[in-house]
Amino acid sequence: MAKEKETQKPHITIDGVQISVDDLPEEGQGIFGRIQRLTQKKAVLTLDLEETQASINWFTSRIVAVVNEEGEQKSSVEEDEAAVTKSEN
Numbered sequence: 001m002a003k004e005k006e007t008q009k010p011h012i013t014i015d016g017v018q019i020s021v022d023d024l025p026e027e028g029q030g031i032f033g034r035i036q037r038l039t040q041k042k043a044v045l046t047l048d049l050e051e052t053q054a055s056i057n058w059f060t061s062r063i064v065a066v067v068n069e070e071g072e073q074k075s076s077v078e079e080d081e082a083a084v085t086k087s088e089n
Contacts, residue, residue, distance in 0.1 A: 010036070 010021045012032055021032050 010032070011018045012021070012024075012035075013019070021029055024032060
């Protein structure tokens with residue numbers, strides 16, 4: 001049981017040696033905390049970037065669809081106007 005808890009403690013590998021955070025000097029523990037915080041921040045930023053890119057992709061495809069729908073409506077109106085003009089002649 002004690003061995004399980006020991007493996008669950010935060011650690012860092014330096015030159016191939018696993019060192020428990022508790023065994024680091026105070027300054028090392030502070031640096032380790034910063035590394036953890038920055039790693040978590042990076043993960044959050046990566047997710048935010050992925051969500052932002054997905055939103056950009058959705059809005060880009062939506063504007064293309066809107067423009068295509070507008071073009072189809074104009075074509076339909078132009079075809080109707082052409083048909084009316086032909087029938088008047």
